Amino acid sequence: MYGSNIYQLNIYARINGNLGKALWRREGNQGNQWLVGRLSLRGNVQQTIGQPYQLVVENIVGKNFLGYISIDDLAVNSGPCPISSVCDFESSEQCDYINDPTNIINWKRSQAEIDSSYPSIDVTYSTSYGHFMLLKDKNTTRPVYSRLITPHYFSTNGSCLRWYMLLENAATLNIKIDAVNILNSTNLYTIHGAYGK
Incomplete structure (x- = not known):
């Protein structure tokens, strides 16, 4: 998330087509560097036990091309975050x-x-x-x-x-x-x- 026109990076859990509220959010210029993001899904995903969900990564850019948002090494692990x-x-x-x-x-x-x-x-x-x-x-x-x-x-x-x-x-x-x-x-x-x- 680097540049003068960066807006938001959001993560949602989509259940039955519904995104609901963002579970994680970052806004604005975070610098020209890789940063680690962590999100504990246990307790944050409002769902019926056994009901499947999809994680949705949403990037909202500004009104020009002066910046970028990149993600890499996205992993979903069983159990709590490391x-x-x-x-x-x-x-x-x-x-x-x-x-x-x-x-x-x-x-x-x-x-x-x-x-x-x-x-x-x-x-x-x-x-x-x-x-x-x-x-x-x-x-x-x-x-x-x-x-x-x-x-x-x-x-x-x-x-x-x-x-x-x-x-x-x-x-x-x-x-x-x-x-x-x-x-x-x-x-x-x-x-x-x-x-x-």
């Missing part, structure tokens, strides 16, 4: 991330289509079908600390942590590292206020 270092929260196991037992309010795996006050799309599929982790407190009169904890990672000389976030209503996001047998956690990142859209 494990990647990215946790997109599409699996109900949530990549083994857990809520801190001391949380007053827990992070919850959510979808945009469940509540109109949530983000309208997720990052993974750019649709309302995708999942994300959400912390929402109906009682805004007091500060609430809630921690989402990753699985253990081994010590490294250099790693990159990347994430997408959306903060509203003067929220604060802290990212900390807790080392085994170390009493105090190290704060790696803090942001406060409204961020994202």
Whole structure:
């Protein structure tokens, strides 16, 4: 998906001739490079058990020839998508991330289509079908600390942590590292206020 006039690449599951909503979507210039796309079909395809479906890859181009969209090595595998270092929260196991037992309010795996006050799309599929982790407190009169904890990672000389976030209503996001047998956690990142859209 490269060029100044790229619009959309969509993936649908067609059942009985009906496309329904896009299960996965990318829009605009993604750069002159190959990117990996993943889509977990389990739970995203609304179908009767045993009913056949077809995957439809749709390319919507702009009004001129200044760009292109290419796909390659399209594979449909039995079972979940291969494990990647990215946790997109599409699996109900949530990549083994857990809520801190001391949380007053827990992070919850959510979808945009469940509540109109949530983000309208997720990052993974750019649709309302995708999942994300959400912390929402109906009682805004007091500060609430809630921690989402990753699985253990081994010590490294250099790693990159990347994430997408959306903060509203003067929220604060802290990212900390807790080392085994170390009493105090190290704060790696803090942001406060409204961020994202």
